[in-house]
Amino acid sequence: MQDLLALIVMLPLAGFAALMFGRRFPRGLVAAVGVGSVGASAAIATIVAWGTSGTFTQPLWRWLSVGAFRVDISLHLDPLSLAFVMVVTWVGFLIHLYSARFMAEGEGYARFFAWMNLFVASMLILVLADNLLLLYLGWEGVGLCSYLLIGFWYKEQANARAAVKAFIVTRVGDAALAVALLLIWTSLGTLDIAAVGAKASAQWASGSGLAIAAALLLLGGAVGKSAQLPLQTWLPDAMAGPTPVSALIHAATMVTAGVYLIARMRAIFELAPIVMTLVAVIGAATLLLAGFSALTQRDIKRVLAYSTMSQVGTMFLALGVGAWSASVYHFVTHAFFKSLLFLAAGVVILRMREEHDMFRMGGLRKKLPLTFWTFLIGALALSALPPTAGFFSKDAILAEVWKRGGAGLWLAGLVGALITSLYTFRMVFLVFFGEAKEEPKQDAGWTMGIPLVILATSSVVAGFFRLPEGGRTEWLLMSASAAASLAGILIAWLIYVRRPEAGFRFGRTKLAAFWLSGWGFDVAYDTLFVRPLAGFARVNRGDFIDAFFRALAALALLDHRAFSGSVTGRVRWYVAGLACGAVVVVAVLVLL
Amino acid sequence: MVTIPMEHGLIFAGALFALGLAGVLLRRNLLFMLLSIEIMLNAAGVAFVVAGAKWQEADGQVMFFFILAIAAAEVSVGLAILLQMYHRFKTLDTDAVSRMRG
Numbered sequence: 001m002q003d004l005l006a007l008i009v010m011l012p013l014a015g016f017a018a019l020m021f022g023r024r025f026p027r028g029l030v031a032a033v034g035v036g037s038v039g040a041s042a043a044i045a046t047i048v049a050w051g052t053s054g055t056f057t058q059p060l061w062r063w064l065s066v067g068a069f070r071v072d073i074s075l076h077l078d079p080l081s082l083a084f085v086m087v088v089t090w091v092g093f094l095i096h097l098y099s100a101r102f103m104a105e106g107e108g109y110a111r112f113f114a115w116m117n118l119f120v121a122s123m124l125i126l127v128l129a130d131n132l133l134l135l136y137l138g139w140e141g142v143g144l145c146s147y148l149l150i151g152f153w154y155k156e157q158a159n160a161r162a163a164v165k166a167f168i169v170t171r172v173g174d175a176a177l178a179v180a181l182l183l184i185w186t187s188l189g190t191l192d193i194a195a196v197g198a199k200a201s202a203q204w205a206s207g208s209g210l211a212i213a214a215a216l217l218l219l220g221g222a223v224g225k226s227a228q229l230p231l232q233t234w235l236p237d238a239m240a241g242p243t244p245v246s247a248l249i250h251a252a253t254m255v256t257a258g259v260y261l262i263a264r265m266r267a268i269f270e271l272a273p274i275v276m277t278l279v280a281v282i283g284a285a286t287l288l289l290a291g292f293s294a295l296t297q298r299d300i301k302r303v304l305a306y307s308t309m310s311q312v313g314t315m316f317l318a319l320g321v322g323a324w325s326a327s328v329y330h331f332v333t334h335a336f337f338k339s340l341l342f343l344a345a346g347v348v349i350l351r352m353r354e355e356h357d358m359f360r361m362g363g364l365r366k367k368l369p370l371t372f373w374t375f376l377i378g379a380l381a382l383s384a385l386p387p388t389a390g391f392f393s394k395d396a397i398l399a400e401v402w403k404r405g406g407a408g409l410w411l412a413g414l415v416g417a418l419i420t421s422l423y424t425f426r427m428v429f430l431v432f433f434g435e436a437k438e439e440p441k442q443d444a445g446w447t448m449g450i451p452l453v454i455l456a457t458s459s460v461v462a463g464f465f466r467l468p469e470g471g472r473t474e475w476l477l478m479s480a481s482a483a484a485s486l487a488g489i490l491i492a493w494l495i496y497v498r499r500p501e502a503g504f505r506f507g508r509t510k511l512a513a514f515w516l517s518g519w520g521f522d523v524a525y526d527t528l529f530v531r532p533l534a535g536f537a538r539v540n541r542g543d544f545i546d547a548f549f550r551a552l553a554a555l556a557l558l559d560h561r562a563f564s565g566s567v568t569g570r571v572r573w574y575v576a577g578l579a580c581g582a583v584v585v586v587a588v589l590v591l592l
Numbered sequence: 593m594v595t596i597p598m599e600h601g602l603i604f605a606g607a608l609f610a611l612g613l614a615g616v617l618l619r620r621n622l623l624f625m626l627l628s629i630e631i632m633l634n635a636a637g638v639a640f641v642v643a644g645a646k647w648q649e650a651d652g653q654v655m656f657f658f659i660l661a662i663a664a665a666e667v668s669v670g671l672a673i674l675l676q677m678y679h680r681f682k683t684l685d686t687d688a689v690s691r692m693r694g
Contacts, residue, residue, distance in 0.1 A: 567693050568690065568693050569689075569690030569691060569692050569693030570686070570687055570690050570693075571625075571686045571690075572616070572617055572618075572620070572625075572686060572687070575613075575616050575617055576617055579613055579617070
């Protein structure tokens with residue numbers, strides 16, 4: 001059973017390979033290949049999970065062998081990667097199923113599924129990799145697919161720009177990760193993840209310079225991919241991609257790759273307590289910052305994007321205090337309810353004729369009952385209200401933060417919980433309550449409804465797998481976070497249902513504009529990095545490094561002119577030249 | 593039997609070669625240029641034969657056979673070019689046919 005592990009990765013990869021030539025395929029076939037490959041992969045993942053206990057390594061073949069540097073293509077399954085594999089395949093399958101209908105109108109159907117399949121394959125390589133280089137392959141693969149899919153509708157320049165921005169900003173983190181790999185290889189002499197952990201614990205003292213440097217560089221990679229401070233600016237713009245892409249890549253899976261990386265390399269992070277604190281602080285800061293930004297967005301997808309940043313911030317907070325399993329647990333539940341919210345939002349957007357602005361929606365509760373109820377369940381889970389899965393996972397994190405991280409970080413988490421439910425229900429009330437402003441289009445079909453129902457069920461049921469422990473502190477903490485969530489919903493109700501004009505008035509303040517722009521990070525980065533670089537490029541249009549090569553070319557051209565003058569077309573001159581040359585050669589030979 | 597000294601033979605070959613070269617350089621008619629090249633080849637042949645006679649080796653005469661073969665090949669190609677040239681340009685003046693220049 002375990003030997004089927006490689007198939008989990010190979011199937012989506014084969015789907016990608018088939019769909020690369022799928023431009024002429026009929027749509028039904030494209031959907032069958034695209035959805036079927038991920039579905040089969042999910043089924044096999046379940047079979048493997050059933051038949052596996054403990055860890056399992058499947059070596060496939062040797063990838064590189066240069067001197068002492070040997071890298072294998074080898075898959076490694078343990079509880080951590082199993083959690084990610086199950087989420088990636090099953091949530092991926094549901095999102096693919098949804099996309100089969102969602103993307104049906106418009107061009108590039110085969111292209112979309114090809115890249116989605118490639119993404120799933122890359123993500124699976126990332127989480128199943130047995131060594132860091134293979135992990136890096138998956139890491140770059142998901143980055144590439146993210147770029148391709150954000151810019152899926154590349155004919156609009158804004159989308160292409162968003163794709164480039166996402167690619168460049170995450171590249172900053174990727175570069176840090178690459179340097180981390182080099183550092184680990186040169187100092188430990190291995191890239192095998194298990195060996196790296198063992199050797200690092202044996203050779204590096206806790207808090208030593210190398211450990212801190214390695215942990216910081218790994219954190220840099222994680223921060224870029226997971227859209228945490230200070231590399232978070234690309235995620236809201238990444239919403240330019242199709243909604244299923246946002247659900248799969250920018251909510252459920254890829255943005256949590258950073259969480260996976262830190263959890264996977266925990267041996268190194270545990271040797272660097274300062275960096276662990278930094279992880280927690282980054283998580284808490286991102287959590288609050290993104291939460292406040294989400295409060296002011298008008299675009300429903302941008303609210304969800306900021307919310308994703310905030311939730312991944314919560315996971316980072318958990319990682320930072322050493323609550324490894326709580327963090328991964330939150331990743332699983334978050335994958336369910338956030339992809340549910342995105343998919344439901346996709347239905348709303350589709351039926352409102354590509355309308356993203358929540359203030360132009362309203363009263364959709366009656367018109368889209370299924371979407372409303374599933375969205376509501378997702379919103380409750382995101383707001384961490386009992387008995388949804390989001391409540392249990394967030395509560396587990398907050399309890400651990402209280403125990404190990406201290407009151408300050410816990411308070412940040414609690415305020416984050418309050419803001420989360422506030423912006424979530426602001427969204428619910430604006431979209432589904434109030435007066436109907438526009439009539440929705442006709443129904444979207446069952447293939448889009450089924451994933452919503454399954455994900456909504458999972459968003460509730462997933463919480464029962466890990467019930468919190470009893471105890472007075474636990475109950476107090478639980479009540480505190482539930483109270484915070486309820487308070488957020490109440491405030492949202494007071495503002496956006498009872499007195500909508502108050503919400504409008506706040507939306508026009510300077511503070512709201514500041515939050516809307518994501519705390520001015522875009523402007524700051526634009527003036528600090530983009531503009532100076534663009535200015536330099538403009539000044540250096542001639543490119544001074546090229547001057548040397550241009551001089552070489554000019555010299556060659558000059559020679560060419562000089563010598564081509566000697567080619568006169570007169571045979572007798574050639575003969576004379578030959579004769580003179582022969583005389584010179586003979587003279588040189590004789591005289592020297 | 594009176595032997596001819598090698599120097600005489602080589603001077604003769606050199607003179608013949610110079611005559612041939614002068615012919616190639618000064619003549620504009622392709623036919624005469626080909627004839628001059630034949631003379632140069634034969635000058636080289638004479639030099640080989642003279643050297644062969646001097647050291648009593650057959651190699652010099654063997655080389656002359658090679659030169660004959662080369663000359664035959666050269667002439668056949670040369671005459672073919674000559675015919676083509678006359679066919680196309682109605683002239684054998686090489687300076688008139690100088691369009692292939694840099």
